[in-house]
Amino acid sequence: xxxxxxxxxxxxxxxxxxxxxxxxxxxxxxxxxxxxxxxxxxxxxxxxxxxxxxxxxxxxxxxxxxxxxxxxxxxxxxxxxxxxxxxxxxxxxxxxxxxxxxxxxxxxxxxxxxxxxxxxxxxxxxxxxxxxxxxxxxxxxxxxxxxxxxxxxxxxxxxxxxxxxxxxxxxxxxxxxxxxxxxxxxxxxxxxxxxxxxxxxxxxxxxxxxxxxx
Amino acid sequence: xxxxxxxxxxxxxxxxxxxxxxxxxxxxxxxxxxxxxxxxxxxxxxxxxxxxxxxxxxxxxxxxxxxxxxxxxxxxxxxxxxxxxxxxxxxxxxxxxxxxxxxxxxxxxxxxxxxxxxxxxxxxxxxxxxxxxxxxxxxxxxxxxxxxxxxxxxxxxxxxxxxxxxxxxxxxx
Numbered sequence: 001x002x003x004x005x006x007x008x009x010x011x012x013x014x015x016x017x018x019x020x021x022x023x024x025x026x027x028x029x030x031x032x033x034x035x036x037x038x039x040x041x042x043x044x045x046x047x048x049x050x051x052x053x054x055x056x057x058x059x060x061x062x063x064x065x066x067x068x069x070x071x072x073x074x075x076x077x078x079x080x081x082x083x084x085x086x087x088x089x090x091x092x093x094x095x096x097x098x099x100x101x102x103x104x105x106x107x108x109x110x111x112x113x114x115x116x117x118x119x120x121x122x123x124x125x126x127x128x129x130x131x132x133x134x135x136x137x138x139x140x141x142x143x144x145x146x147x148x149x150x151x152x153x154x155x156x157x158x159x160x161x162x163x164x165x166x167x168x169x170x171x172x173x174x175x176x177x178x179x180x181x182x183x184x185x186x187x188x189x190x191x192x193x194x195x196x197x198x199x200x201x202x203x204x205x206x207x208x209x210x211x212x213x214x
Numbered sequence: 215x216x217x218x219x220x221x222x223x224x225x226x227x228x229x230x231x232x233x234x235x236x237x238x239x240x241x242x243x244x245x246x247x248x249x250x251x252x253x254x255x256x257x258x259x260x261x262x263x264x265x266x267x268x269x270x271x272x273x274x275x276x277x278x279x280x281x282x283x284x285x286x287x288x289x290x291x292x293x294x295x296x297x298x299x300x301x302x303x304x305x306x307x308x309x310x311x312x313x314x315x316x317x318x319x320x321x322x323x324x325x326x327x328x329x330x331x332x333x334x335x336x337x338x339x340x341x342x343x344x345x346x347x348x349x350x351x352x353x354x355x356x357x358x359x360x361x362x363x364x365x366x367x368x369x370x371x372x373x374x375x376x377x378x379x380x381x382x383x384x385x386x387x
Contacts, residue, residue: 001326006257007230009345010264010373015366016221017268084269085282154266156286213290214262214377 025149026080033142033169037176040138048179060184063106065175067189068197070099072171079146079168082161083153096167100194106186122185128192131181135196136203139166139173143200147211155212162208163201170197219267233280234260240284251291253322259287261326261377290381329379337372340365 001009041047055061074096081087111119125131146165155161174197183189219226237256245252262283270279330338343354344365355362 001257001322001330003234003253003257003260003322004231006260006326007227007234009341010260011223011227011230012345012348013351013369014221014223014226014264017219019219019268019272021268084271084279085266085286086274086278086280087271088278154262154269154283154286156282213381214266 022080022083022149022153025152026076026146029142029145029149030076030168030172033139033145033172034176036141037138037173040141041134041176041180044137045134045180049182052179055184058184060186061178063103063186064178064181064184064189064193067099067103068171068174068178068193071096071197072168072175074099075164075168075171078164079150079161082157082164083150083155085154085156100190103186103190103194107190110186119187123187123191125183125185125188125192127181127183128188131177131183131188131192132196132199134180135170135174135177135193136199137173138177139169139200142172143169143204145169147204147207150208150212154214155208158212159205159209162212163205165208166204167197167201169204170200173197173200219270219272230260230264233263236280237284240281241288244288245291248295250323254324255287255291257322257324257326258291258377258380259284261373261380262287265374265377294381324380324383326376326380329376329383332379333372333375336360336364337368337375340368341372344369 049055074092078089078092078096081089081092110122114122143166146168147162150161150165174193177196178193183192234256237259238252241255241259242249242252245255263280266283270276330341333341339358340354340360343349343357344351349357351362351365354360354365358365360368
């Protein structure tokens, strides 16, 4: 087939294309991902922590929610840009470091202000392994959803796009898991929440470099 | 392009036509080592532009979008070839002759019509009737016995499958 024939073929009855269809798709994937994570939490982990009303009065409870939620927002911007050709990233990758730095500063301050015998507890908490297990687990529906959306779009850097998709899923999941998790120490959040979100991000990079080619 | 996305076929045709000329120049310079592959890659990129046209944001510079797609397809081709042809380095000295040469379409090595035949009927028939013979959606539906929705889906999925087919056959060639 000659190139001119291909052009005629493509242009015949091409039809109109709705602009920015990806917005609805991302909204859908995130909505379904969040609801599914909440459902999984109710089914597998007995839902939110029993003392959530008391915990909600503590500032650290909100820090624990806002930290992954902020990462999710930045990861969404990254995913949206990385899934379409020719979109500038505008240093968004570096912006990701900001919430991490803030939580590490809080963690450092908390550790410095605590008596030495309490420091190990602030770092390890009682549930670090549950955090590492549950956040990736609850992220699976959002992970699948965001990957599905990206598959319908055209990421020119599949591994990076996959990492952003995984981080988005992990951060959404961590935000939901924060409602269940009993830990409140900044060092715990700065270490284990971050690692737990990076697990789906790493998986996303690996899977994306294969699955997101087009 | 924007008119073409709005459903104006003539504008879209003119856009693709001038795009093919632009792509040929863009790719010929970057693919100087594989001049025979330029036309194949022009076609592959045109197909990608068409299949991914919903990812273009009207607020975005068109060239940034086009060049990102062309570069992606170029890197993808080189990656596919890397395992096989790195040792061949033909005609290195005389390349300039080819680079400066004509700007019209040469023949592609890969025949998309042949690849089209490999698609399943539910994708191939809508493409053949609608896009090659110029039938309408309703006529195609009548001829094939498919529903109008299935015809539209068939064209859409078929063109995506064609792009996949290009990539997989190229890998095994």
